[in-house]
Amino acid sequence: MGAMKRRIPIGLYAITDSQLTPPATMVASVEAAILGGAVMVQYREKSAPMAERLAQARNLQSVCATTDTPLLINDDVGLAKRIGAAGVHLGQTDGSAAEARHLLGDGAIIGITCHADLALAEAAAAGGADYLAFGRFFNSSTKPDAPPASTAILAEAKRFKRPVTAIGGITTENGELLVRAGADLLAVVGGLFGGNPEATIQKAQTFQRLFASHHPLFSTPR
DSSP states (O other), X not given: OOOOOSOOOOEEEEEOOTTTSXXXXXXXXXXXXXXXXXOEEEEOOSSSOHHHHHHHHHHHHHHHHHHTOOEEEXXXXXXXXXXXXXXXXXXXXXXXXXXXXXXXXXXXXXEEEOTTOHHHHHHHHHTTOXXXXXXXXXXXXXXTXXXXXXXXXXXXXXXXXXXEEEESSOOTTTHHHHHHHTOSEEEESTTTSSSOHHHHHHHHHHHHHHHHHHOTTOOOOO
């Protein structure tokens, strides 16, 4: 089983969305999330033309570099390489961790979607993934067709010695359950974004307080 290449922070993992963080407000939204305490950001855009995705990702990379917040790119290793992102998040059909590692280098953060399947998690860890993502845990407008996951999988996945990420319908109201169950990161879209920057800051702060109260290894970042 490959060793972890880079320390993964514990806390709120903010994920962008074309509807909730459109281009006109994306940078301000992410800045607000980071100001509220988000420890990692993922740029997730499936349909925009490449030129737009490149510009948006570069803008986010500038913000994240300034605050020393890792930016990961969803599903696109090439884009991550072009902008110098901290890493990439891959679905089960988006290439292997080994291929991403070859292109991005030993210092890159590589996360893998494992749905609700420990066998997928075992394969991802063996293949060099730096964190394992499970979900959905609650009804999700972003991932409505994703298979449901039980909170028990978060504790069970600890045996792979990788940080465990929870995703899917997470809010400030239900996030505590997942942190208590073993989540090292809460990957949040709709439960964080969609309001004004002040609301995003407040939600991010609330998520971080959940980790401060209920995660044994949490320390206040930055």
